[in-house]
Amino acid sequence: MPKATAPAAPASYEAAQQELEQLVARIEAGQLPLDEMLAGYQRAAFLLDFCRARLQAVQAQIQVLDEGMAHAWTAQ
Template identity: 40%
Template sequence: MAKSAKAPASFESSLAQLEDIIQAMESGDMPLDAALASYKQGIELMKFCQAKLADAEQQLRVLENGELKPLDISHEQ
């Protein structure tokens, strides 16, 4: 199930991939090597999702204060 280490396309696709990984791992039928690779991929997807959520939260804070400022989201991995 391990896929290439390219950057996720979007928050939604990352979340869907995470759900697939969780479902596969919970089945208990995954070999150890595949489970470790899936776990590693899941951690990377989780970090991506957390960064996207943090960026959205910051954007909302700016909008709530009536200040429209461009956000620098260049810290993606």
């Protein structure tokens, strides 16, 4: 049995979002044979996880920045 390789990560959040939108459109349109639909669904799930992780990372960074700004304002 061949060893499964890790899915290729998208270059950016925006690239993942665009690929995800295209996959969803193809799946919804019924343009894919069953095997390709399953692979598309798996890729879509991977892309969705990637997007969620990026959003959470950005939210965490914003929270740190907000806390830093709040401390800076109260120190004045």
